[in-house]
Amino acid sequence: MHEMGIAQNILDIALSAAGKEGASKITRINLVAGELRGIVPLQLTFCFGLVSKDTIAGGAYLNIDEVPVSGHCDGCNSDFSIKEYEYVCPKCGSTKIQLIGGTELSIKDIEIE
Amino acid sequence: MKINVMQDVLQANDRIAEENRQLFEEKHNLVLNLMSSPGAGKTSLLERTAERVAGKLRLGVIVGDIETTRDADRIGKFNIPAIQLTTGTACHLDANMVASALPHLKLDNIDILVVENVGNLVCPAEFIVGEDYKIMILSVTEGDEKPLKYPLMFRESALMLINKIDLLQYTNFSLKEARANALKINPDIDIIEISCTNGAGLDEWVSWLTAKHRDKTGGAGHA
Ligand SMILES: Nc1nc2c(ncn2[C@@H]2O[C@H](COP(=O)(O)OP(=O)(O)OP(=O)(O)O)[C@@H](O)[C@H]2O)c(=O)[nH]1
Ligand SMILES: [Mg+2]
Numbered sequence A: 001m002h003e004m005g006i007a008q009n010i011l012d013i014a015l016s017a018a019g020k021e022g023a024s025k026i027t028r029i030n031l032v033a034g035e036l037r038g039i040v041p042l043q044l045t046f047c048f049g050l051v052s053k054d055t056i057a058g059g060a061y062l063n064i065d066e067v068p069v070s071g072h073c074d075g076c077n078s079d080f081s082i083k084e085y086e087y088v089c090p091k092c093g094s095t096k097i098q099l100i101g102g103t104e105l106s107i108k109d110i111e112i113e
Numbered sequence B: 001m002k003i004n005v006m007q008d009v010l011q012a013n014d015r016i017a018e019e020n021r022q023l024f025e026e027k028h029n030l031v032l033n034l035m036s037s038p039g040a041g042k043t044s045l046l047e048r049t050a051e052r053v054a055g056k057l058r059l060g061v062i063v064g065d066i067e068t069t070r071d072a073d074r075i076g077k078f079n080i081p082a083i084q085l086t087t088g089t090a091c092h093l094d095a096n097m098v099a100s101a102l103p104h105l106k107l108d109n110i111d112i113l114v115v116e117n118v119g120n121l122v123c124p125a126e127f128i129v130g131e132d133y134k135i136m137i138l139s140v141t142e143g144d145e146k147p148l149k150y151p152l153m154f155r156e157s158a159l160m161l162i163n164k165i166d167l168l169q170y171t172n173f174s175l176k177e178a179r180a181n182a183l184k185i186n187p188d189i190d191i192i193e194i195s196c197t198n199g200a201g202l203d204e205w206v207s208w209l210t211a212k213h214r215d216k217t218g219g220a221g222h223a
């Protein structure tokens, strides 16, 4: 259950960002999670509830925006979404593809009071 | 009030991993993060590898296990420094746990350091520990569709070893399907079919290992 470790990291980052602003409460955390990271939102929300309980982030809403996998083709310079892990350029058929979305796991912003 | 954060969630881990990586660089260690499901054959691979590289390459091992020190004992029999990290409930090794093992290893005397991660196809892929390469084992008793179910690990690995091919006839595992599925997720992945029981494919694996060590150190072998 790596969700626990991830929840702890989210909490640490949010608390430190809120601390710098002198916040008394964190009400919402906006997280961006790439599809490839395999985050289970329910589990993560549950774990976050546990670790944040006695902090100013207790009760904060953890909003998880899942980012689909997308790629860039070096051959024809096009961007496209990748479904079913089909790492092939739909335009030119090349397999020389850079992932441009789907692996991120970051906190975009937080809402504080 | 909304405040911008834009921070990678695992940056604390990644920062420690980078410190580990710099230390490995200094010590000329090739470092591999070895991952698989429980029981796919990670420790067996290390045992078979130890026999084959003895006198040529000096191995070191950090092994993560939930409770016991059994794996470290098995590897220790080959006169290889092996540090056991008992992870308790943790389902993976992270950079900090690996860092805590490093003072117990004489890195100057190690050519290749293998981190045997906790058996698990999900969590270990999330946490870099300072490795040069992630490598993984898929055993034929697990099913050839695993790459599609656990894409991150296959995506991140430089090499997939398909182990236990001696058991192929007792399973419905298709080598062709497994290869196709892994290559779909990661067109650059190297694939070697092995059996730690009868030794098939292990020479090819040792060649892969030796080549990566040469790439990293410019061929400066010891021993
Ligand atoms: N038939 C067969 N059995 C194997 C092979 N490789 C490993 N095994 C057996 O599979 C079992 C598990 O092997 P280990 O090497 O302990 O696997 P592991 O991945 O280190 O396991 P954990 O550390 O517990 O996750 C042992 O009973 C091995 O003898 C193989 O190539 N063929
Ligand atoms: Mg083991």
Ligand SMILES: [Zn+2]
Binding pocket: A073, A074, A075, A076, A077, A078, A089, A090, A091, A092, A093, A094
């Ligand atoms: Zn293209």
